[in-house]
Amino acid sequence: MLSGDLLVEARRRAGISQAELARRSKVAPSLIGRYERYEVIPSLERLRELLRACGVELSFRLAAVDASDHDRVLIERELRLTPAERLRRGLAAGRAFGSFPEHDGGRA
Amino acid sequence: MTAVEPDPLEILRVLERHRVRYVLIGAAAARVAGAPVVTEDLDVTPALDRANLKRLATALRELDARLRSATEPEGVPFPVEPELLTPAEIWTLTTSAGYLDVCLRPSGTGGYDDLRREASSELLAPDLTVSVASLRDVIRSKEAAGRDKDLAQLPLLRRTLEQIRDRELRRRGR
Numbered sequence: 001m002l003s004g005d006l007l008v009e010a011r012r013r014a015g016i017s018q019a020e021l022a023r024r025s026k027v028a029p030s031l032i033g034r035y036e037r038y039e040v041i042p043s044l045e046r047l048r049e050l051l052r053a054c055g056v057e058l059s060f061r062l063a064a065v066d067a068s069d070h071d072r073v074l075i076e077r078e079l080r081l082t083p084a085e086r087l088r089r090g091l092a093a094g095r096a097f098g099s100f101p102e103h104d105g106g107r108a
Numbered sequence: 109m110t111a112v113e114p115d116p117l118e119i120l121r122v123l124e125r126h127r128v129r130y131v132l133i134g135a136a137a138a139r140v141a142g143a144p145v146v147t148e149d150l151d152v153t154p155a156l157d158r159a160n161l162k163r164l165a166t167a168l169r170e171l172d173a174r175l176r177s178a179t180e181p182e183g184v185p186f187p188v189e190p191e192l193l194t195p196a197e198i199w200t201l202t203t204s205a206g207y208l209d210v211c212l213r214p215s216g217t218g219g220y221d222d223l224r225r226e227a228s229s230e231l232l233a234p235d236l237t238v239s240v241a242s243l244r245d246v247i248r249s250k251e252a253a254g255r256d257k258d259l260a261q262l263p264l265l266r267r268t269l270e271q272i273r274d275r276e277l278r279r280r281g282r
């Protein structure tokens with residue numbers, strides 16, 4: 001479930017407030033906040049409209065289900081660790097494998 | 109004599125000791141949030157006020173920061189002065205404690221003040237608490253950067269965010 005996070009991401013990328021998004025998409029301002037906090041889950045169609053009002057398009061791709069659940073298991077394992085343990089393991093793996101130097105500013 | 113492995117957390121300790129205001133960003137921030145991504149370097153976004161940049165420059169000098177170079181393994185020395193730091197978008201550095209990228213204005217974000225809003229304070233070692241960008245903001249920036257390597261990580265980062273949200277909603281009884 002990612003609708004609320006997609007909405008926040010799109011709204012912040014557009015640099016607009018919840019009130020402005022509400023105005024553009026003709027919904028109550030309080031509803032935008034409820035969508036973003038997962039108190040209300042928008043329909044797919046409503047989510048597309050809201051994202052368009054932020055200037056982005058929701059794109060779709062049907063992918064096969066990962067039957068091994070590989071990523072889910074890995075993530076669950078990470079989430080059971082403390083933040084410090086996660087970072088320590090991530091950096092240790094980075095040292096072991098090496099990573100390519102990055103030369104531009106695309107990250108946060 | 110055995111070579112001592114660099115400890116990238118020492119970079120953060122030095123920044124903290126010099127009271128630099130910054131947010132940990134990038135793959136390291138994603139890892140702290142729970143995304144199983146691998147990283148060798150740390151990325152930080154500092155506040156851009158002059159006093160902070162002065163503290164940052166002092167910390168970088170203590171870390172013997174040099175420009176990272178494919179041809180010079182030791183890095184290329186450069187004058188670490190506050191006024192020289194600001195015009196660049198990013199400084200890709202090698203330090204005595206490992207790789208550090210100082211990213212002044214990460215793609216798709218408004219920089220430190222924007223990222224600080226949703227950042228959390230995380231205990232990364234018994235003596236080290238650091239401000240870490242939210243996974244949502246890491247995703248926002250990687251999406252905006254649009255580089256192949258960023259886009260390749262996005263499905264895993266979004267999947268992690270989804271699992272975190274599912275856990276939260278289950279906890280809230282939804």
